[in-house]
Amino acid sequence: MVWTRRFGALGLACMLAIPADAAELVVYHNWASPAELTALNVLRQALEARGHSWLPLAIPHDANGDIDVVQLIQAGATPNVFLQLQPDIYRSLDAEGKVLHLDTQFAQSGVLAQFPSVVRDAITVDGVIVKTPVSIHADAMIYYSRAVAEAAGIDPESWTSLADMWADFDAVRAAGFQPIALGAQPWQVGYLTHALVASLGGPGVYAGLYGAVTDPAVLYDASLRDVFAWLRRFQQEADAGASQRDWNMATNMVIHGRALLQVQGDWMKGEWTAAGKTEADDYGCLFVPGAAHLPVTVDSWGLLGAVSPEVEAAERTFADVVVDAEVQARFARAKGSTPVRFDARGAVDACSQKVLAALDQPDFARPTPHLTAPPAWVAAVWDVANAYWNDPAMTPEAAIAALKAAQTAF
Incomplete structure (x- = not known):
């Protein structure tokens, strides 16, 4: 079940009970539309098929402004996985050892070679891969x-x-x-x-x-x-x-x-x-x-560091699930996005083909x-x-x- 909790003030976040079960991941996001929730369920089902559980923590776009993961942690409502784009958030977490690095994991799995440059650039902060990409979107x-x-x-x-x-x-x-x-x-x-x-x-x-x-x-x-x-x-x-x-x-x-x-x-x-x-x-x-120009978003997940080995293993499984080629294809169909992998694009529609062409056009696509x-x-x-x-x-x-x-x- 996907539930949405709207906060009138950040202090209410402290009321959330964070589970102790290492295989239960608290997943923070700001998506709320039917298509977005359907796409999230693609990820949830794939994660659960790997033996872990998903506890959603959702604060939609329209809920009195976005609350970032650093604010949530400060309020005592600490997620394991979080949908955040801004590099400064990752710099802040990395300075405290609170975000997982994914360079070795993605290189060993071979998935890094399947990411286009716009995706590799988006998930890298100060030379380190700290994000798991889930979708490509054209903002305009x-x-x-x-x-x-x-x-x-x-x-x-x-x-x-x-x-x-x-x-x-x-x-x-x-x-x-x-x-x-x-x-x-x-x-x-x-x-x-x-x-x-x-x-x-x-x-x-x-x-x-x-x-x-x-x-x-x-x-x-x-x-x-x-x-x-x-x-x-x-x-x-x-x-x-x-x-x-x-x-x-x-x-x-x-x-x-x-x-x-x-x-x-x-x-x-x-x-x-x-x-x-x-x-x-x-x-x-x-x-x-x-x-x-065309502004382009690469939606990405961060994974909380400084956690137990069991939780870290579950978080890294989440990353593997998100970038899996078959999961990427199903997620993109539900979300209306373009897959982040070259080899998950066999059946992309005409609109995603336009986005892909834009990514290849010199000096046209720019990061959001x-x-x-x-x-x-x-x-x-x-x-x-x-x-x-x-x-x-x-x-x-x-x-x-x-x-x-x-x-x-x-």
Whole structure:
């Protein structure tokens, strides 16, 4: 059984009872949609088939902000396995000997040779492999309803820019549909912002804004004004229910023919699959038209160190299970992701084929900010983006000025 516990405050985490059984792993994650939970069950069943048990600890995206594993440990709710991207979290844990190293394990199993470079880079922190990769996702894709596009008499595949896309919205509205299904929860506005920076930013802007150290010069690049101008246009398309809408509820607006499209990570595909829909008949997928870059997420698990030999053995079994080729293929189908192994991709769909092609395109795919930038800076950018989204009177120039002011603290 998968359960979800929502915390109103971090202190409630202390109430969790952590099992003493070495073969029972507490698995911390922030996934909550039906497709995400179905994918997690693929991993759980594979782990249990190896003789270990899985106790889920879930704090969803929308539960008053993400709580990282370091905070959980400090609160006394220590997981064995945790879904975390940020390198700084692993540095902090590694400094205390609290994260397992996986270099030898992955090299001996031969799986390391099956990881593409984007995956190897994502799971390596300061020269050491400290993460177990589970999925590849494109952070910025458009999934659209073929039926709505046909009813409106438009062809999304013909778009070469956001302006082209917007030009078709009058036809969509005239046909009785909403152009964009939007969720405006803070993290969704944050993801849309870095999607627009990647798509519209001038040379070096995305890398400079979301690097390990922010390059102040990018805050003066003219393309940043375009980013905020387009963010405003998205905000103006938001309906009254957007502010509290989960991302998968927005996906279902497109699935059920209420809206033409959604701009989100390609985890959208898992919802389409769960609804029994196919790319051939029901939906199409494309990158942001005219995008300069594509932000890419490699979801990964960390394994707690400084544990008993029995628990460490179970954690390492978890890592082997996650990267198993057959498990990878089943997980990707359920989650809507692209497998992390070359040899688990025999039957990938057309949308994942586009992602794979993007990974091979020079200077196009870039790591998500969560893999490169300090978490505090990502949060600062999100704060500015959300303040801008929620204040229609705020200008792009004011938003950029707020970013400049925030950057001085770093």
